[in-house]
Amino acid sequence: MAGRGRVSKSSVTVVCLLLASLTACGGPSAADTAKAEVQRVLDRRAAAVLHHDVAAYAATGARDLYTRLRAVPLTDWSYRLKSLRRSGDTAVAQAEMRYRVTGYDKAPVTAGRTLTLSTGVDGKWYVDSDRPVKKSxxxxxxxxxxxxxxxxxxxxxxxxxxxxxxxxxxxxxxxxxxxxxxxxxxxxxxxxxxxxxxxxxxxxxxxxxxxxxxxxxxxxxxxxxxxxxxxxxxxxxxxxxxxxxxxxxxxxxxxxxxxxxxxxRAHTNAATPLWLSEGYADWVGYRGTGRPPDQVAPELRRAVTDGGVPAALPSDEDFGFAGDPFRLARAYESGWMACRMIADQWGERRLDDFYRSVGAHGTREGAVEDALRKVLGTTLDGFTEQWRAYLVRQLG
Structure with missing residues (x-):
């Protein structure tokens, strides 16, 4: 009977380990606690932006960002903490900021932000800076x-x-x-x-x-x-x-x-070549201005009159901003002339239909060819030859 009250040393060890395990699983770690506290600070900061509450914003830390954006009409503003790197009483947070401009944005704009924080004498976290993620x-x-x-x-x-x-x-x-x-x-x-x-x-x-x-x-x-x-x-x-x-x-x-x-935008995607998207935008821009081709397309006119009629429609690479500015100008002018030719020879409605048809294809391969066949009743080779002849007539 006396043996019923005895507990072995190994049993005590097992119980202690079990209790320690249960305690660790049941309670948040220091890192989790800090993350939760920082997220609450960011939530209060976002609410202060939306409610134009400068005092509440200042209570969360630096107020310079609020001062700079306070005139912007905002429907949404929020932060989602992604990571927190703490070092003593300071920390660096990586967060996703989401916002919507009232009356204009159909979905939130998202941006990566790096925030630095520190603890005050009260032990609470305060935001010291809020900047774009590096290289963004x-x-x-x-x-x-x-x-x-x-x-x-x-x-x-x-x-x-x-x-x-x-x-x-x-x-x-x-x-x-x-x-x-x-x-x-x-x-x-x-x-x-x-x-x-x-x-x-x-x-x-x-x-x-x-x-x-x-x-x-x-x-x-x-x-x-x-x-x-x-x-x-x-x-x-x-x-x-x-x-x-x-x-x-x-x-x-x-x-x-x-x-x-x-x-x-809704009809422009990976299927749309830049000669079409930029050419169409230029066509709308110059539509109704009465400006003739030799004034709108001076670089292309110079090439044509020098006997350098382009052999093909411009590639996407021709539209690179960092490249040769004359090549870039000719690319824009070539796209404009292609869209102008469609409007002249097939009609403005067909030009719109062609643009939408290319975008509806979804992928680049075959998109222009299919739209040329379905909407304009021609082939890429045939269209290119018509365009080259059009350049000579209009610019030569």
Missing amino acids: AEQLWDQGTVSVVRGRRSLVLGVGHGDAVLRGYAGLADRAIPAVSDAWGTDWSRQVVLLVPKSLEGMAGLLGSPASNYRGIAAVTTGETGGAGRAPADRIIVNPAAYGMLGSLGKQVVLTHETTHVAT
Whole structure:
């Protein structure tokens, strides 16, 4: 009977190990606790942005980001913590930021962010900085305080420009939208967001690319391919240095061109060659201006008159911004002439149908050939020869 009250040493060890295991599984680790605390800080920070609560934002740490973006109309703003690297009372967090501009974005824009944090005397976490992930694109508010001007169907966000300058952009965008709808139709949002950074370097920062890639480029549209109608609103990003050198007609043509990319996004994908997407955007941009081919396509005219009629439609590689600027100009002009020829010889409706048919193919191989056969009743070889003859007639 006495043996019933005895417990062996090995039994005690097993019980202790079991209890330790249960304790470890049942309670959060220090790392998990820190992650949860940082996520709560980021949630409070996001809520303060949406509710325009500067005091609540300041209570989470540095307030400079809020000051720079406070004028931007936002429907959503959130952070999802992906990783946290802690070192004592400091930490570096990698997070995904998601936001939507009110009335313009159909789905959230996402961006990787690196945040540094530290603990205060109260032991709580505070955000010290919030920056783009290394080697990724900046947001406009990373570059300075954002000013906002609303057009009738446009929203212009700028850094380093007065309201009068931004209103000028809004006016051009508001004129571009009905011009695009008249050519393409109204099955698109019929509104645009323009970003006007302070400089070429600011434009490059927004695109996450070297400034040398965009020198001389007046504007670009982000996300113009593969949208399927579910992507956030495109952003037309302006290079103020190059754009400012254009005359009034050139400025309007550029914004109408870029707005065309916004309108055609849902029908532009990997199947669409750049000669078609860029050529069509130029065709809409110059439509109704009365400018003849020799004025719109001076580099191509020079090649044709020198006996250098292109043997084939331009390849996607011909449209590289970082390459030969004369080759780039000829590529744009060649695409414009191809679309102009379709409109002239088959009609504007057929041009639209051809564009949509190419995009509907889904993949590049055979897309243009199938659309040429179905919509225009010709072959790629036949179309190319017609285009070459058209260049000689119009530019020779």
